[in-house]
Amino acid sequence: MVQGAIDFARQHPEHQVILVGQSSVVEASLAAESSHRPANILVRDAPQVIDMAAKIAALKENPDDSMQVCARMVRHGEADAMVLCGNTACSVAASQLHLGRIPGVKRAGILTPLPNPTGSTWVCDCGANSVCKPDWLVQFAEMTCAFLKCYQGWEKPRVGVLSIGAEEGKGDSLTTEVLDLLRQTDLEVVGNVEGNDIFKGTSDIVVCDGFTGNVLLKTAEGVSSIISRILKDSIGQSLRCRLGAWLMLPAFNQLRERTSWAKVGGCLLLGVNGITIIGHGRSRRDAVESALLQAARCVTTDVLSGLRRHIQSLRTTV
Amino acid sequence: MVQGAIDFARQHPEHQVILVGQSSVVEASLAAESSHRPANILVRDAPQVIDMAAKIAALKENPDDSMQVCARMVRHGEADAMVLCGNTACSVAASQLHLGRIPGVKRAGILTPLPNPTGSTWVCDCGANSVCKPDWLVQFAEMTCAFLKCYQGWEKPRVGVLSIGAEEGKGDSLTTEVLDLLRQTDLEVVGNVEGNDIFKGTSDIVVCDGFTGNVLLKTAEGVSSIISRILKDSIGQSLRCRLGAWLMLPAFNQLRERTSWAKVGGCLLLGVNGITIIGHGRSRRDAVESALLQAARCVTTDVLSGLRRHIQSLRTTV
Numbered sequence: 001m002v003q004g005a006i007d008f009a010r011q012h013p014e015h016q017v018i019l020v021g022q023s024s025v026v027e028a029s030l031a032a033e034s035s036h037r038p039a040n041i042l043v044r045d046a047p048q049v050i051d052m053a054a055k056i057a058a059l060k061e062n063p064d065d066s067m068q069v070c071a072r073m074v075r076h077g078e079a080d081a082m083v084l085c086g087n088t089a090c091s092v093a094a095s096q097l098h099l100g101r102i103p104g105v106k107r108a109g110i111l112t113p114l115p116n117p118t119g120s121t122w123v124c125d126c127g128a129n130s131v132c133k134p135d136w137l138v139q140f141a142e143m144t145c146a147f148l149k150c151y152q153g154w155e156k157p158r159v160g161v162l163s164i165g166a167e168e169g170k171g172d173s174l175t176t177e178v179l180d181l182l183r184q185t186d187l188e189v190v191g192n193v194e195g196n197d198i199f200k201g202t203s204d205i206v207v208c209d210g211f212t213g214n215v216l217l218k219t220a221e222g223v224s225s226i227i228s229r230i231l232k233d234s235i236g237q238s239l240r241c242r243l244g245a246w247l248m249l250p251a252f253n254q255l256r257e258r259t260s261w262a263k264v265g266g267c268l269l270l271g272v273n274g275i276t277i278i279g280h281g282r283s284r285r286d287a288v289e290s291a292l293l294q295a296a297r298c299v300t301t302d303v304l305s306g307l308r309r310h311i312q313s314l315r316t317t318v
Numbered sequence: 319m320v321q322g323a324i325d326f327a328r329q330h331p332e333h334q335v336i337l338v339g340q341s342s343v344v345e346a347s348l349a350a351e352s353s354h355r356p357a358n359i360l361v362r363d364a365p366q367v368i369d370m371a372a373k374i375a376a377l378k379e380n381p382d383d384s385m386q387v388c389a390r391m392v393r394h395g396e397a398d399a400m401v402l403c404g405n406t407a408c409s410v411a412a413s414q415l416h417l418g419r420i421p422g423v424k425r426a427g428i429l430t431p432l433p434n435p436t437g438s439t440w441v442c443d444c445g446a447n448s449v450c451k452p453d454w455l456v457q458f459a460e461m462t463c464a465f466l467k468c469y470q471g472w473e474k475p476r477v478g479v480l481s482i483g484a485e486e487g488k489g490d491s492l493t494t495e496v497l498d499l500l501r502q503t504d505l506e507v508v509g510n511v512e513g514n515d516i517f518k519g520t521s522d523i524v525v526c527d528g529f530t531g532n533v534l535l536k537t538a539e540g541v542s543s544i545i546s547r548i549l550k551d552s553i554g555q556s557l558r559c560r561l562g563a564w565l566m567l568p569a570f571n572q573l574r575e576r577t578s579w580a581k582v583g584g585c586l587l588l589g590v591n592g593i594t595i596i597g598h599g600r601s602r603r604d605a606v607e608s609a610l611l612q613a614a615r616c617v618t619t620d621v622l623s624g625l626r627r628h629i630q631s632l633r634t635t636v
Contacts, residue, residue, distance in 0.1 A: 053485050089483070115544055127482055130490045164445055164532040165407070167371050172448045172529055195536030199544040208533075211490055214482040215530050216537050218513030223541040226433055226517040230576050234569035241569045247562025251552035258548050 001085060002029040004288025009038040011289075015296050018042045018079060020066045022049065044069060052086065056093045067091055071098035074274040081275035081295040083266060085288065091278050092128045092269060099274035102304075104311040107132070108271035109140045110210065110278060111147065112217055115259050116201030122148065123162075123198065123206045126267055127214035134177040137161070137207040141187055143270045144205045146310035150303040160193035160203030162212060168192070174209065224259060265290025268298065270307075275299060319403060320347040322606025327356040329607075333614050336360045336397060338384045340367065362387060370404065374411045385409055389416035392592040399593035399613040401584060403606065409596050410446045410587060417592035420622075422629040425450070426589035427458045428528065428596060429465065430535055433577050434519030440466065441480075441516065441524045444585055445532035452495035455479070455525040459505055461588045462523045464628035468621040478511035478521030480530060486510065492527065539579060583608025586616065588625075593617060 002019065009017045019026045023045035030037055046066035050058045059068060070082040071094050084091040088110075096108055109125030124140040125132065141159045148154040161179050163171035168179070170192060182189045190203045195216060198206055208216070235241045245252070257263060265287045266277035275298045279291045298304070320337065327335045337344045341363035348355055364387035366380035377386060388400040389412050402409040406428075414426055427443030442458040443450065459477045466472040479497050481489035486497070488510060500507045508521045513534060516524055526534070553559045563570070575581060583605045584595035593616045597609045616622070 055487070089488075115548070117544065117547060130482060162533060164448060164529055164536075169373070170407075195533045195538075196540030196543065198537070199540035211482055212530055212533050215480060215513045215526075216533055218482075219516070219534050219537045220513075220541045222514030222517035223538045224545065225514065226435065227542065227545055227573065227577060229435060230433070230573050231569055234572040235566070238568065240565050244562045244565025244567075244569070247558050248553070248566060249562075250556065251549055251559045251562070254552040255545065255548050259545060 001285075001288045002026065003033045004285040005041065005292065006030075006034050006038060007285065007289045008292040009041045012293075012296065013038075013040055015292075016040045016042065017292065018044050018073070020044045020046050020070045020073070022047060022066075044073070046070075050087055050090050054087055054090060056089055059090055059094055059097065065094075067094040068098060071095055071274075071276075074276075075099055080299045081277065083277045083279055083288070083291045083295050085266075085279035085291070088127060088278060091276070095269050095272050095274070095276040099272045099276070101271050102273050102308050102311055104315045105143070105271040106139055107136045108269050109136070109143070110213070110267045111140075111144060111270045112213075112267040113264060114198055114217075114220060116199055118201055121198045121201055121204060121206055122157075123208065123213055123216065124270055125208065125210040125213050126217045127210045128269065129210040130214075131211070132174065132209035134174060134181055137174070137178045137209070138181045138185065140207045140270065141182060141205055142185070142310065142314060143307055144207075145187060146307050147268070147270060147303050148204070149310075150301045150306035151297065154204065156188050157204035158188045158190045158202075159205045159207065160190045160197065162195070162198075162206050162208035162216070163192035164194065166192050166194060166197070178207065263290055265292070265294055268294070268303075273304075275304060319603075319606050320344065321351045322603040323359065323610065324348075324352050324356060325603065325607045326610040327359045330611075330614065331356075331358055333610075334358045334360065335610065336362050336391070338362045338364050338388045338391070340365060362391070364388075368405055368408050372405055372408060374407055377408055377412055377415065383412075385412040386416060389413055389592075389594075392594075393417055398617045399595065401595045401597055401606070401609045401613050403584075403597035403609070406445060406596060409594070413587050413590050413592070413594040417590045417594070419589050420591050420626050420629050422633045423461070423589040424457055425454045426587050427454070427461070428531070428585045429458075429462060429588045430531075430585040431582060432516055432535075432538060434517055436519055439516045439519055439522060439524055440475075441526065441531055441534065442588055443526065443528040443531050444535045445528045446587065447528040448532075449529070450492065450527035452492060452499055455492070455496045455527070456499045456503065458525045458588065459500060459523055460503065460628065460632060461625055462525075463505060464625050465586070465588060465621050466522070467628075468619045468624035469615065472522065474506050475522035476506045476508045476520075477523045477525065478508045478515065480513070480516075480524050480526035480534070481510035482512065484510050484512060484515070496525065542577060542579075579605065581608055583610070583612055586612070586621075591622075593622060 046069035048062035048065040050065045073079040111124040112126045113120035163175040266279040269276040364384035366383040368383045391397040429442040430444045431438035481493040584597040587594040
């Protein structure tokens with residue numbers, strides 16, 4: 001993680017990276033990773049640690065863990081954004097606890113881009129709320145639209161509801177209610193989409209409850225891994241395949257560029273009153289660098305103001 | 319589909335294949351596909367048709383559609399098993415309507431094998447019940463164990479509950495209740511598993527509600543497709559990659575052998591009182607052949623008796 005931060009800091013002298021954690025550990029890592037520390041890397045001490053298996057209650061017992069120190073820094077304007085690569089449930093809770101939500105937002109959702117043939121399909125919620133109400137999903141769609149307008153310049157993204165059949169009426173009571181509510185908004189609604197449609201790009205945005213979204217995200221990760229593992233095993237078995245794999249390196253690199261989690265780096269926690277990027281607990285060097293890039297882009301494209309304005313406009317029209 | 323049936327019939331003269339559908343259409347297909355029809359292929363007329371977009375109500379209006387004609391044939395012992403490659407919801411309903419469930423079974427579930435590094439992880443329910451009660455999932459686990467004992471000779475498969483965190487207590491009320499109930503059975507319970515764990519093989523069986531299972535299955539399909547598409551696009555761009563891809567053919571074939579849906583062909587509808595294999599609406603030649611093979615193996619390994627005995631033994635011990 002420290003190496004990823006150093007990479008980002010070197011590439012982006014216009015930004016400052018503050019590493020938050022037990023300062024002795026962080027300083028030792030910094031010294032080990034690089035003899036010449038970039039001037040735009042600072043360290044902030046967070047004496048307490050919350051591990052990956054901890055439950056949300058751990059936040060109360062450890063007010064000075066790195067997640068909460070980060071969140072307070074963002075709240076007080078000492079940082080413009082934060083990247084959290086630890087316990088997801090605690091990251092979500094710490095962020096909502098200290099930053100609060102954008103006025104009018106009912107729940108924050110985890111927003112993740114997944115690859116489709118021409119770019120990305122943005123899925124929300126990928127794990128912040130395991131059980132959801134219909135109007136939360138509608139708001140996830142509204143917020144994702146506002147986000148994409150700032151972040152990508154997309155004017156009228158197409159919204160789909162994740163279900164188990166493309167036809168109207170298929171799914172459960174949540175999906176049918178969400179679709180009904182979405183049709184009453186100004187959004188461009190394509191209807192139900194299925195798991196495979198996400199990777200075809202039949203819509204730009206897909207909303208779902210956080211349980212389903214998290215399973216979806218981790219399934220996508222699992223399928224990528226097993227395909228890569230089976231291919232590697234087969235390649236190892238013959239000289240012919242090894243030579244073929246070497247010749248195919250440019251294609252494999254393109255594939256990695258388009259589908260690797262490391263290229264995404266993290267998911268935006270959409271709806272909190274500050275920029276929070278949730279990284280993976282297993283984030284490595286390149287993933288950390290990507291997550292920092294994403295955080296920086298959220299700040300430079302001012303997605304937070306865009307979100308605030310959009311939510312405000314919806315409240316005044318209702 | 320007809321070609322797949324011909325392939326199977328030629329390879330397996332010990333089995334008989336009865337093609338059920340509008341007989342004029344089926345006969346025309348048979349004539350077009352093969353000048354010499356295998357003697358072990360018969361045709362049965364089913365004058366009505368239920369299309370992919372139809373709802374379950376269509377079953378009542380079309381009592382002589384191919385799914386219901388098939389189901390009645392299985393019920394009356396005119397066929398030992400059926401493979402349905404149409405509308406999934408109607409296939410599930412037709413099967414339960416005409417075959418009923420094994421005595422003691424609360425709900426039928428769709429069982430699907432997904433690849434892991436050493437073989438398959440069996441997931442149930444992949445779409446028969448979009449909303450589930452905890453005891454149904456426990457029964458899916460029991461039935462899958464009984465099935466795997468007959469079908470694969472596995473004695474003590476490990477059971478996991480699909481959730482959004484490996485730690486005990488993570489998930490929603492359904493997953494925590496299911497885990498509690500499973501711990502009270504004789505099954506070998508590993509605890510919660512996540513979407514990516516399925517493809518690591520941390521358990522042999524994974525239970526989940528049919529909504530999540532269906533999203534999971536279709537996501538897996540979607541990720542495979544996008545990876546293959548991106549690779550093909552990159553390969554097409556350079557001679558070097560095309561040569562590499564040709565050299566790597568044996569590895570790609572192994573990958574297809576291990577991960578392709580066509581090799582699975584269909585999902586068993588677990589719990590109905592007869593062998594029903596639910597194929598994909600888009601099943602092609604090789605997928606149909608695989609589904610027929612699977613149906614035949616279910617019959618020769620007598621999974622139905624194994625399931626009946628196991629469910630019966632559970633009822634007498636309770």
